[in-house]
Amino acid sequence: MSSCKLDHPLEDVENKLGSQEEYLPKDVYSQCTVFLQSKPSQLELNELFHLLKKYDLASEEEKKMRDEKLKQLTRK
Numbered sequence: 756m757s758s759c760k761l762d763h764p765l766e767d768v769e770n771k772l773g774s775q776e777e778y779l780p781k782d783v784y785s786q787c788t789v790f791l792q793s794k795p796s797q798l799e800l801n802e803l804f805h806l807l808k809k810y811d812l813a814s815e816e817e818k819k820m821r822d823e824k825l826k827q828l829t830r831k
Contacts, residue, residue, distance in 0.1 A: 790829035
């Protein structure tokens with residue numbers, strides 16, 4: 756994902772996840788929700804935010820790639 760100098764607070768990441776819920780596979784959404792409850796690091800929050808950003812506008816191929824990255828990131 757593109758790098759961003761902005762740190763995204765937990766609340767922003769939760770809001771972004773909520774806004775993309777209908778576009779995400781149910782298992783990925785659930786895994787992200789549980790992950791956010793585990794007190795992720797700022798780096799992890801930033802990465803999650805950017806994987807979710809404009810998810811709804813991504814191509815199917817891009818969504819599959821992001822789904823894999825989301826699963827890897829949120830697997831704890």
